[in-house]
Amino acid sequence: MESTSADTQTGRPFSPLQALAQLNPYVWSTGLFMRGFALIKAADHLADGPRTAAELAEATGTHAPSLARFLRACALHGLVTWVGKDRYELTELGQLVRSDVPSLRSFVIAVNGPGMTRVWEHLVDVLKTGEPASKQALGMDHWEWYEANPEEGRYYAECNGLLTVEAAHVIAASYDLSQVTRIVDVGGSPGALLAGALKAAPQATGVLFDLPAAVRNAEKTFAEQGLTDRLELVSGDFMTSVPEGGDLYLVKNILCDLDDTSAATLLRNCLAAMAPGGRLLLLDWIYTDTPSFVHATDVEFMVLTGGRGRTLDEYRQLLVDAGFAPPERVQLRGFEMAPFIVLEAARP
Numbered sequence: 646m647e648s649t650s651a652d653t654q655t656g657r658p659f660s661p662l663q664a665l666a667q668l669n670p671y672v673w674s675t676g677l678f679m680r681g682f683a684l685i686k687a688a689d690h691l692a693d694g695p696r697t698a699a700e701l702a703e704a705t706g707t708h709a710p711s712l713a714r715f716l717r718a719c720a721l722h723g724l725v726t727w728v729g730k731d732r733y734e735l736t737e738l739g740q741l742v743r744s745d746v747p748s749l750r751s752f753v754i755a756v757n758g759p760g761m762t763r764v765w766e767h768l769v770d771v772l773k774t775g776e777p778a779s780k781q782a783l784g785m786d787h788w789e790w791y792e793a794n795p796e797e798g799r800y801y802a803e804c805n806g807l808l809t810v811e812a813a814h815v816i817a818a819s820y821d822l823s824q825v826t827r828i829v830d831v832g833g834s835p836g837a838l839l840a841g842a843l844k845a846a847p848q849a850t851g852v853l854f855d856l857p858a859a860v861r862n863a864e865k866t867f868a869e870q871g872l873t874d875r876l877e878l879v880s881g882d883f884m885t886s887v888p889e890g891g892d893l894y895l896v897k898n899i900l901c902d903l904d905d906t907s908a909a910t911l912l913r914n915c916l917a918a919m920a921p922g923g924r925l926l927l928l929d930w931i932y933t934d935t936p937s938f939v940h941a942t943d944v945e946f947m948v949l950t951g952g953r954g955r956t957l958d959e960y961r962q963l964l965v966d967a968g969f970a971p972p973e974r975v976q977l978r979g980f981e982m983a984p985f986i987v988l989e990a991a992r993p
């Protein structure tokens with residue numbers, strides 16, 4: 646039997662069971678619990694008040710004894726509370742994965758899906774090699790995975806739309822789109838930013854450019870908003886080229902997924918395709934000296950795609966090195982606190 650070392654402060658022997666109460670080794674599973682809870686839409690069926698596991702099993706089409714065990718553990722992850730014997734009440738956290746009201750459901754499902762979690766298993770390899778692990782973990786890169794797994798790709802696209810709608814409002818309020826005629830959104834699925842820009846610029850047409858399955862995921866956004874007649878959907882690889890002739894190129898949350906070499910290629914492709922007098926709007930997370938979720942997403946990019954979070958100076962340098970005029974920072978009304986940056990770079 647292994648000997649246990651003594652706690653240096655109290656002198657008492659180390660107790661693994663007491664330590665377990667301090668360090669929950671199942672913390673990794675919180676995301677998977679939230680994802681399962683979200684996928685079966687348990688929160689929707691608890692929204693009107695507490696229910697038993699049996700009632701919820703019937704409503705969600707699940708196996709009652711298994712659901713009962715799952716729900717008891719969901720309380721440890723903060724999604725429900727136990728009320729009486731075998732009745733469960735939705736918490737505020739649980740509300741965040743409802744499908745019938747605006748929520749973070751698609752985000753929770755996407756970031757805890759196999760295309761991400763399987764790659765995280767290789768974190769230590771990434772720390773040792775400095776190389777992203779999607780190919781090692783999935784047999785393909787991050788984007789090929791979504792092309793090959795359309796349902797997961799749809800949740801991912803929905804999650805991007807969710808995170809982009811606010812930015813689209815802010816751009817419409819903070820940036821002058823009155824002279825723009827042709828807007829190209831590079832890697833723009835599911836189209837939240839381009840749709841917002843087209844609404845704010847009724848004189849303009851738009852091109853949404855992305856990978857094939859991602860383009861299909863964008864169709865709904867424009868149809869729902871009555872913008873299809875001003876829109877072209879184009880699929881392709883932005884590492885090769887991007888659609889030509891735009892006077893405004895939108896590049897939102899693309900550079901964060903790319904290493905410096907690929908980011909430079911993408912920016913040069915935009916510059917080469919741009920109409921004379923054209924501009925590029927770069928929208929992305931900004932890496933600062935204050936801890937924020939950007940530091941966590943930076944590690945996510947490192948693991949999944951080899952991308953990175955960047956500082957203001959790093960974004961500026963990338964744009965200038967790619968041949969753009971020194972970029973101007975766009976001040977965002979109502980979005981000042983977000984760890985997010987918008988830079989406008991003109992074709993010289």
Ligand SMILES: C[S@@+](CC[C@H](N)C(=O)[O-])C[C@H]1O[C@@H](n2cnc3c(N)ncnc32)[C@H](O)[C@@H]1O
Pocket residue numbers: 788805806809831832833834835837854855856859881882883884896897898899902
């Ligand atoms: C992080 S998402 C950003 C989506 C959108 N711009 C937004 O901010 O909501 C990155 C997008 O780039 C697309 N993408 C990745 N690699 C691509 C490539 N080689 N060519 C075209 N699109 C690509 C993905 O399909 C995805 O839609």
